[in-house]
Structures are given as C-alpha cells and as structure tokens.
Amino acid sequence: MISINNLHANVEDKQILKGLNLTINPGEVHAIMGPNGAGKSTLGNVLAGREGYEVTDGSVVFHGQDLLDLEAEERARAGLFLAFQYPVEIPGVSNLEFLKASVDAVRSQQGKEPLDSVQFLKLAREKIKAVNLDQSFLKRGVNEGFSGGEKKRNELMQMMLLEPSLCILDETDSGLDIDALQVVAEGVNAMRDPNRSFIIVTHYQRLLDYIVPDFVHVLANGKIVKSGGKELALELEEKGYGWLENGTGDA
Amino acid sequence: MPELFQHQQSELAASTVKLPWLTAFNQRGADAFRTAALPTRKTEAWKYTPLTALTRLAPQQCGQPVTYTNPLVAFARIDGLHDHRLVFVNGILDKQHSSASALAAVTLFSEANAEQQALIAQHLGHVAQQSESPNLFTDLNDAALSDGVLLHIRDHQPLLQISWLTTSEAKPFTVFARLLVVLERHAQAAIVEHYGSDLSEQNSVTNAVTEIVINDNAQLQHYRLQTMHSSAQHIGSCHVDLQRDARYHGFHAGFGSTLCRNDLVVHHNQGGSHCQLDGIYVPQHDELIDFHTCIEHRAAHCTSNEVFRGIMNDQAKAVFNGRIHIHPHAQKTLAELSNKNLLLTPGAEIFTKPELEIYADDVKCAHGATVAQLDNKAMFYLQSRGISKADAEVMLSFGFINELIEQLPDEAVRNLLRPMLATRFDRDSSLTHDIG
Ligand SMILES: Nc1ncnc2c1ncn2[C@@H]1O[C@H](COP(=O)(O)OP(=O)(O)OP(=O)(O)O)[C@@H](O)[C@H]1O
Ligand SMILES: [Mg+2]
Numbered sequence: 001m002i003s004i005n006n007l008h009a010n011v012e013d014k015q016i017l018k019g020l021n022l023t024i025n026p027g028e029v030h031a032i033m034g035p036n037g038a039g040k041s042t043l044g045n046v047l048a049g050r051e052g053y054e055v056t057d058g059s060v061v062f063h064g065q066d067l068l069d070l071e072a073e074e075r076a077r078a079g080l081f082l083a084f085q086y087p088v089e090i091p092g093v094s095n096l097e098f099l100k101a102s103v104d105a106v107r108s109q110q111g112k113e114p115l116d117s118v119q120f121l122k123l124a125r126e127k128i129k130a131v132n133l134d135q136s137f138l139k140r141g142v143n144e145g146f147s148g149g150e151k152k153r154n155e156l157m158q159m160m161l162l163e164p165s166l167c168i169l170d171e172t173d174s175g176l177d178i179d180a181l182q183v184v185a186e187g188v189n190a191m192r193d194p195n196r197s198f199i200i201v202t203h204y205q206r207l208l209d210y211i212v213p214d215f216v217h218v219l220a221n222g223k224i225v226k227s228g229g230k231e232l233a234l235e236l237e238e239k240g241y242g243w244l245e246n247g248t249g250d251a
Numbered sequence: 252m253p254e255l256f257q258h259q260q261s262e263l264a265a266s267t268v269k270l271p272w273l274t275a276f277n278q279r280g281a282d283a284f285r286t287a288a289l290p291t292r293k294t295e296a297w298k299y300t301p302l303t304a305l306t307r308l309a310p311q312q313c314g315q316p317v318t319y320t321n322p323l324v325a326f327a328r329i330d331g332l333h334d335h336r337l338v339f340v341n342g343i344l345d346k347q348h349s350s351a352s353a354l355a356a357v358t359l360f361s362e363a364n365a366e367q368q369a370l371i372a373q374h375l376g377h378v379a380q381q382s383e384s385p386n387l388f389t390d391l392n393d394a395a396l397s398d399g400v401l402l403h404i405r406d407h408q409p410l411l412q413i414s415w416l417t418t419s420e421a422k423p424f425t426v427f428a429r430l431l432v433v434l435e436r437h438a439q440a441a442i443v444e445h446y447g448s449d450l451s452e453q454n455s456v457t458n459a460v461t462e463i464v465i466n467d468n469a470q471l472q473h474y475r476l477q478t479m480h481s482s483a484q485h486i487g488s489c490h491v492d493l494q495r496d497a498r499y500h501g502f503h504a505g506f507g508s509t510l511c512r513n514d515l516v517v518h519h520n521q522g523g524s525h526c527q528l529d530g531i532y533v534p535q536h537d538e539l540i541d542f543h544t545c546i547e548h549r550a551a552h553c554t555s556n557e558v559f560r561g562i563m564n565d566q567a568k569a570v571f572n573g574r575i576h577i578h579p580h581a582q583k584t585l586a587e588l589s590n591k592n593l594l595l596t597p598g599a600e601i602f603t604k605p606e607l608e609i610y611a612d613d614v615k616c617a618h619g620a621t622v623a624q625l626d627n628k629a630m631f632y633l634q635s636r637g638i639s640k641a642d643a644e645v646m647l648s649f650g651f652i653n654e655l656i657e658q659l660p661d662e663a664v665r666n667l668l669r670p671m672l673a674t675r676f677d678r679d680s681s682l683t684h685d686i687g
Contacts, residue, residue: 048635071634072631072635073636073638073639081635082635087632088626088628088629088632090632091657092654092656093650097646098646101636109637141654162637
C-alpha cells in the first residue's frame, strides 16, 4: 500500500521528521502514538502534500507510484485521505457543495460519472446519519461553527463518502464524547477491508480497544522508535514514553 | 461629454405633469443641475469613475409602450415573492405583471391623495438634501421627475419587490426611477429594490433615487439588487433618514456594468438608531462598479456596522469609498467599516478608501480595507479532498461573497442571489438552494 523510507522533512527550516520508516500493507491498521510535538501531524501533512512541508530526504511509494511527486489533490484522488487534527472552517462554502465537489473529483479520477444532485443528496444524507450528525450540517458552511466533536464527525463522513484506500486519522478521537468515540470506531471498523489500510494517530489506548490495530508504533523526535503489536499500547499507557526516548527502543 | 450635459441642461425646462408641487420641485432640480460643476478626472468623488461611457443620457424617458419577452418577466421574478411584485419596464409601470397586492401597497405620486401629497412634499428631496456633498445626478432626477413610487408603511409590510427593468430600444434612453419609503413609528417592512434588464445588449441608463425615512422604533430590511445586463448603465443613490431607535439593514448587490455608480448615505439623525449596511460587488470583463457610502452620525448613542466585499475578475474595476462622519454631538457612537476585496486576475482593479472624520471624543470607530488573499489553510483543505487548485480558488471566492448572502434574513432573496452568483463563479447552482 505505502512504503515510507528514511523520510526527512522540514517545516520552516526546522527539521521535524528525521529518517522515518514505515511500511503498510493492504488491509492493515497501524496505530501511531507518541509525545506532543513528535511529528505525527507533520507526517500526515507531508503525506497529504501540504505546502510548506519540505521533504529533504527519503521516499514514499504509494500504490507503486512516487507519492511525493503528486499534488495534494492528485494524492487524494489516488486514494489517500487525511482526517485533520484541526479541520479548518470555511464560511460561505456549503458543506454539501464541498462534499459533492470532492466526491465528483475523486470519482472522475476513477473514470466514473459525477453523481447527479439527487443521487448525491441521498448518499450524503445516509452518511451524515451514520456519523450521527443532523441533516442541517449539510447546508451549513464547511465546519463553520461546528463543535470540536462535530468537526471530527464531519471528517469521518468525508472519509466514508470518498472511500479512500489509505485513511490517516490524526487524533480523530481527541475531544470526542464516549458515544462519538463509538461512532468513529464503528465507522472505521465498517470500512475495514482487505484493500484498505489505516494509520490511526492517537494519544489514547481507549480507541484501540474499539479499533484493534495490527501494529502500534511510537513516533518520537521525528522517527519511529518502537513498533509492536496492540499490547504495546497498553504498555505505553502504563509506562509513558520516557523509557523509549532515552534510546531504549529501536524500530 | 460636456456637450451632452449642456444638451441635457437645456432640454430640462419643460415638464408636463400637473402635480401642484412638482413644477417647483423640477425647477429647483434643474437650477441645481444647471449650475453644478461637471465631474472631471480631478473631482475626488469621480476620480476613478469617468463619465465618458455616459453617452445615453437623454432628456426623455423611453415612453414607448412596451412589448417584451418572457425571459424579462422571469428575470423579474423572485421565487417566494410572486405575491408582492411591482414591475416597471423602461420607467413605466407594468400593471399586468405587477401583483394586485403590490399595487395596493404602493401609491404613485400622480395618484396620491391630499394626505399622501403632503407626505411626499414633506420628505421628497429633503432626505437626499441632508447630504453635505451635492449630487449632480440626484439634482438631475429631481429635474426630470414626472412620477414616482410612494411606499408608506404604518405597521407591517411583508417582503415587497419593486423591479425597474429595461429592454433594448431603438434609441438610447434614460429611466428616471424614484422611490420614497416612509415607515411610521414602530412599523416594520422588507423591500427588494431591483434593477434588471432583459438579456440582450442594452442602450439605456437608469438614474435612480431612493429616499427612506425610518421613524422612531421602526425597522426596515432593504435589499437593493442590480442584476441588469452588463451593457445597462446605472447611476443611482439611496438616502436613509434614521429617527430615534430606528433600525436599517441594507444589503446592496451589484453585478457591475459598463457604468454603475451608487451613492449610499445613511443619516443617524436621532439617538439610539442602528444601521447595518452590507454589500457585495462582483464585476467581470471590463465592467465598472462604484460604491460611495457615507454614514453620517449626527446623534449620540447610535451604532453603524458596514461590511462590503468585492471580487473583481478579468479587467473589471471596482471603486469603494466608505466615509464615516461623526459629528461633535454624536458621543458614544460605535461605527465599524470593513471592506475586503479579491482580485482574481492581474488585470482587475480595486480602489478602496475608508474616510473617517471624527469630531466627537467618546466614540469607537474601527475600519479596515483590504485586498485579501485566499486562505492557504482552506485551499489545502479543499485540495486534500481531491478538488483541483483552480476549482478550490473558485469555491473559496464564491464562499467569500456567499458568507454575506447566508446572513440575509429572507430566504427568497438568498435563493435568488445564490444561483446567480453561482453562475457567475461557474458553480453548480443546483446545490446552492436551501435544502429542506
Ligand atoms: N507550521 C509550522 N511552523 C513551525 N513549526 C511547526 C509548524 N508545524 C509544526 N511545527 C512544529 O513541528 C513539531 C511537530 O509538530 P506536529 O504537529 O507534527 O506534532 P504532533 O506529534 O502531531 O504533536 P501533537 O501530539 O501535539 O499533535 C512541533 O514542534 C511543532 O511546533
Ligand atoms: Mg498532532
């Protein structure tokens, strides 16, 4: 699915990713944990193609092509999706219109016809129900005035609509109430598929009770410093990150 | 140009209508117009809006019986407003396409009874003349006035649309549109003042003057929409007189044309009045649109908030001049002005200027005029969802304007403007209606 080799990246001339390696096969769920400021969101942004994130070394191969060569929109159309830690508000652009433009763009890449408005509205209504948001959120401005949890659910809805092959969820569980956490977990589990992979960035072991990962990685100081199975998350919950950052662990 | 004006000035003498006050009214306008200095490129208020394009100013209204096609009527129709619509075509009231309820709600000056004549005499021209700077085109309208529309609201007027439409005629012509709105104490009203045309090349100029009096505690929602063909010219002004605790919400939308000039003046004459003055302009091709706004704070404890946004495409040019004048006695005034602009091409132009004159010390006044960039974070968000850079730019530009549309209290107006703007920004208009 994706293989990240020796990835080095700068933000504003500051080196954040310092030789990160990670390979994900189709169907796998990888959890990434790690201290604040370690570079988890930076990894997501670099993979999604955000301007200002400069790759200085290393490579990323996604579905056999050089990911770093693609524009942000081409990456999305190729099946990569990033659920943002802090989704932006876009007043004046209706959520519905945005979602349709997005789905149409991804469909056209797959050689499919755009959906007509009626078909699309039906689909959007179904998905918004699945993430437990009121229908009225479709006509509001994109994330405009949404609460933290509502923004996260809106991200999840986009993921459901776009059906990407690689889903990166950056702290989608942060700020969610217990019911919403279930909604996210159910949404992700329902989408688990032999041809779809997930990178789940989280600070909490709790989410991983619901979405059982195949691998857990610790990202600290710009690289993966330890990898293990789902029990690693429990161990981290108990011991924190201190023992790893001292160089004990190595991926 | 000067020749045209001279011609105009000499032709003004004769007006034919028999209203008792009108002869003197026309005369005063004609005198003022004759002696007015013609704007040149050195005239500050007209610096960026040359009148060279103004070749159609003709002494007479079109006066032709009108035959026109369905698209024009469709253009005049706002869904949800069918019940209250008044339609003028080339300056002449079209009773057939106006609704009975709208005809009943308004009075033509020429059909006014004695009490209404007195009301007209009391206010007509006087609201406009509160302005400190003379307005040549208001004088011209006074001089040429033969009839107008009085809307006198004693208690409540649901959304009423008044459309002045033009068609393409054999000879260039001028439409003189005149509207006087008087809200009595505690009255409430919503009106759409609409300037449109059929879809063909136009050869008219509309000279419109609107005067609005909002008495104590009364409240007006006013939309002034210019959706005419880009070849239709417009020079108009709107004057608002606010009495104690009166509230005015104005929304002014201009799509631009070869010449489109609007002077909007709000007078806070008594304490506690509030004005929200919003507007959008979206000229394209080689269109020109000019908004000169002025908020006169003459009384204490008044608030005004003004938000104008514009997007200029192609070689289009926009002028925005926002003046706030706080007089010595207008203590505790809160006045805000924001003007944001997007230029979509290197050839597009915006001349924006806030003008503050503050003579009271205990006031809060904030202003900002910017030429904005599209937000990088929002751009990335859209692109990360597969939307191309070009599409994302269009979407955000539309959103920049649409944000103001979304705040409008009347769904019918939102539903009129959104698809029009969507079309202008090349959006899928089927998704822009309110969904249930
Ligand atoms: N635009 C930026 N300008 C300057 N520094 C940045 C920028 N973006 C990220 N950084 C820095 O890069 C480092 C890594 O940030 P990142 O957001 O990737 O951390 P994170 O692992 O996601 O942390 P958290 O768990 O708090 O979300 C931080 O020190 C951050 O301050
Ligand atoms: Mg982060």
